[in-house]
Amino acid sequence: MAIAAARLGLNCISIGHVGNEIYGKFLSDVLHDEGIGLVGILTNENSNNIIDSSSSGSASYDTLLCWVLVDPLQRHGFCR
Numbered sequence: 001m002a003i004a005a006a007r008l009g010l011n012c013i014s015i016g017h018v019g020n021e022i023y024g025k026f027l028s029d030v031l032h033d034e035g036i037g038l039v040g041i042l043t044n045e046n047s048n049n050i051i052d053s054s055s056s057g058s059a060s061y062d063t064l065l066c067w068v069l070v071d072p073l074q075r076h077g078f079c080r
Contacts, residue, residue: 006034013037017061024063 002012018024069077
């Protein structure tokens with residue numbers, strides 16, 4: 001959705017968690033190439049810290065993945 005909106009000329013920012021593994025780096029690169037900002041939210045016991053993709057903070061979790069399976073009848077199944 002964000003990529004389609006950005007391609008229509010809207011200013012977009014994605015908020016969520018993106019890890020520092022291959023999937024997170026790929027997602028970050030794609031969003032950057034499409035002109036979409038990325039804001040990550042880190043939480044811990046003491047406070048909530050909001051970081052942007054240009055900061056040096058690193059997440060201690062992996063990027064959330066959702067695999068989309070499509071059968072021959074074009075029905076979709078989503079696996080997390």
